Amino acid sequence: MLIQTRRDGFVHPHSSEITPFDVYRRRRDMLKLMAGGAAGAALAGWASREALAQAPRPGKLAPLAAAKSVVPGAVTMEKLTDYKDATSYNNFYEFGTDKTDPAQNAHTLKTSPWTVDVDGLVKKPLKLQLDDLLKLGAMEERIYRLRCVEGWSMVIPWVGYSLSKVIEKVEPLGNAKFVEFITLADPKTMPFVGSRVLDWPYAEGLRIDEAMHPLTLLAFGMYGEVLPNQNGAPVRLVVPWKYGFKSAKSLVRIRFTDREPKTAWNKAAANEYGFYSNVNPEVDHPRWSQATERRIGEDGLFAKRRKTLMFNGYEPQVGQLYAGMDLKKNF
Amino acid sequence: MKQAGRGWRGLAASMLLHPAAKPLLFVFALLPFAWLIWGAATNQLGANPAEHLERATGDWTLRFLCITLAVTPLRVVAGVPAFARLRRMLGLFTYFYVVLHLLCYSWFDMGFDVADIAKDIPKRPFILVGFSAFLLLTPLAATSFNRAVKALGARRWQALHKLVYVIAGLAILHFFWMRAGKHNFAEVAVYAAILAVLLGWRFAEFARRKRVAPAPVSAARDAPSASGRPPIRARG
Numbered sequence: 001m002l003i004q005t006r007r008d009g010f011v012h013p014h015s016s017e018i019t020p021f022d023v024y025r026r027r028r029d030m031l032k033l034m035a036g037g038a039a040g041a042a043l044a045g046w047a048s049r050e051a052l053a054q055a056p057r058p059g060k061l062a063p064l065a066a067a068k069s070v071v072p073g074a075v076t077m078e079k080l081t082d083y084k085d086a087t088s089y090n091n092f093y094e095f096g097t098d099k100t101d102p103a104q105n106a107h108t109l110k111t112s113p114w115t116v117d118v119d120g121l122v123k124k125p126l127k128l129q130l131d132d133l134l135k136l137g138a139m140e141e142r143i144y145r146l147r148c149v150e151g152w153s154m155v156i157p158w159v160g161y162s163l164s165k166v167i168e169k170v171e172p173l174g175n176a177k178f179v180e181f182i183t184l185a186d187p188k189t190m191p192f193v194g195s196r197v198l199d200w201p202y203a204e205g206l207r208i209d210e211a212m213h214p215l216t217l218l219a220f221g222m223y224g225e226v227l228p229n230q231n232g233a234p235v236r237l238v239v240p241w242k243y244g245f246k247s248a249k250s251l252v253r254i255r256f257t258d259r260e261p262k263t264a265w266n267k268a269a270a271n272e273y274g275f276y277s278n279v280n281p282e283v284d285h286p287r288w289s290q291a292t293e294r295r296i297g298e299d300g301l302f303a304k305r306r307k308t309l310m311f312n313g314y315e316p317q318v319g320q321l322y323a324g325m326d327l328k329k330n331f
Numbered sequence: 332m333k334q335a336g337r338g339w340r341g342l343a344a345s346m347l348l349h350p351a352a353k354p355l356l357f358v359f360a361l362l363p364f365a366w367l368i369w370g371a372a373t374n375q376l377g378a379n380p381a382e383h384l385e386r387a388t389g390d391w392t393l394r395f396l397c398i399t400l401a402v403t404p405l406r407v408v409a410g411v412p413a414f415a416r417l418r419r420m421l422g423l424f425t426y427f428y429v430v431l432h433l434l435c436y437s438w439f440d441m442g443f444d445v446a447d448i449a450k451d452i453p454k455r456p457f458i459l460v461g462f463s464a465f466l467l468l469t470p471l472a473a474t475s476f477n478r479a480v481k482a483l484g485a486r487r488w489q490a491l492h493k494l495v496y497v498i499a500g501l502a503i504l505h506f507f508w509m510r511a512g513k514h515n516f517a518e519v520a521v522y523a524a525i526l527a528v529l530l531g532w533r534f535a536e537f538a539r540r541k542r543v544a545p546a547p548v549s550a551a552r553d554a555p556s557a558s559g560r561p562p563i564r565a566r567g
Contacts, residue, residue, distance in 0.1 A: 088378060100377060
């Protein structure tokens with residue numbers, strides 16, 4: 001392999017780093033041995049330790065292969081939430097306001113064909129078929145904490161790539177300061193679209209620097225498979241340091257704007273849900289405390305709730321985005 | 332027709348007066364509680380059992396409150412006085428479920444941290460309203476046995492137990508506020524409508540009785556009673 005360097009040729013590998021020719025010549029045999037299982041399962045696991053994602057597949061939907069993410073902070077070591085809990089306890093109001101409703105009702109959602117418009121204040125607007133969107137970036141597995149504004153949390157292995165990959169493609173104009181995410185609102189397949197609970201379509205928004213942050217994920221799958229309908233198939237946003245409702249599901253349009261977009265929950269109750277909605281244990285919801293949370297499936301009925309972390313534990317990665325801001329005012 | 336009505340009433344009365352009526356009601360009223368215990372023990376309450384228990388005990392409190400408040404209208408409209416036999420037990424089950432509701436909140440949400448609870452209650456209006464409803468219901472439950480009724484005197488006991496109308500209002504407000512953030516008022520509206528009908532009927536009755544007998548003595552009272560004493564306006 002040619003290692004390019006701008007230096008003048010005096011930097012050479014140590015002789016100890018050079019693979020002996022004999023070993024080099026037998027490298028294919030080694031791989032064959034592993035693939036054939038002769039080297040044992042343990043060795044095969046070692047061989048694939050970097051390449052393959054770790055979440056076990058539940059075997060319910062089409063697989064979506066991904067490599068483990070190398071983005072700092074993107075892979076928490078915490079215990080994963082059971083697939084069953086993550087897919088049966090959802091807030092997806094288009095399919096009903098009860099948390100068991102989406103799993104029961106979302107089978108009507110048609111995820112193919114699916115197009116996503118990326119437009120607004122950009123040099124190169126795009127209209128992407130899902131297949132093209134899937135190819136825009138290399139799939140990574142990211143294991144994120146998910147903190148719902150209601151005071152519960154999960155740990156979910158998502159599959160997707162940084163939203164910044166799409167943003168770079170469309171080349172936002174200088175005056176693009178915010179990104180608006182618009183989701184599907186199809187009364188034919190979504191029984192609760194038209195109810196007065198929220199203003200449809202469900203829309204969310206981020207500041208452009210938040211949207212560009214490598215942790216901001218465009219997700220297509222979870223647990224090594226494509227997204228179940230109730231979790232926002234076929235493509236959704238995941239912003240791990242904000243309350244879950246900021247991570248809009250079933251996206252149909254990503255629009256760049258020069259002013260702060262109106263978001264669904266902010267329109268419904270401005271005093272309860274701010275534009276930023278960063279996870280913050282020090283700023284309570286008007287009707288409940290945000291200081292603690294219950295980890296679904298893990299914290300038993302009688303366990304004390306765990307402490308909620310600033311920015312959901314992603315402060316080292318995202319804290320600087322809000323330097324100098326009054327987070328009580330900009331909740 | 333009239334005879335058929337009397338037959339129906341007679342049947343209802345004999346069923347209500349049957350010695351098994353109260354034990355049977357007792358068992359039925361405990362079924363939701365039994366189901367919740369069973370569901371929690373066998374992990375059938377969904378992904379968030381704590382939340383399920385909190386909500387279910389709140390729902391059952393509201394349901395028992397509605398059923399309790401339906402007893403008097405049912406007794407008068409159906410003309411079956413025997414319904415009154417069940418009122419006390421229903422009222423006490425309302426209290427039983429509200430105690431469970433408060434227990435769930437204190438335990439699952441607050442980890443029995445008394446200081447945290449004391450801070451939480453005044454801070455959040457919807458908790459404050461719910462807690463006030465519980466506090467107001469406590470003297471009603473405490474004065475439900477015969478000796479307490481006798482000690483207070485029927486009139487004073489009745490005046491005290493009119494607090495239940497305030498409690499019903501607070502309970503609906505608590506539920507309304509809990510759902511307000513999500514604009515999800517369908518269920519709240521159902522309970523509010525039921526309570527409105529039950530309280531509206533009482534107003535109508537009160538107005539009707541006032542028209543029929545405009546004397547101040549009977550007008551000041553909720554239900555006509557055998558005693559001819561003047562109404563007690565205040566405890567002082």
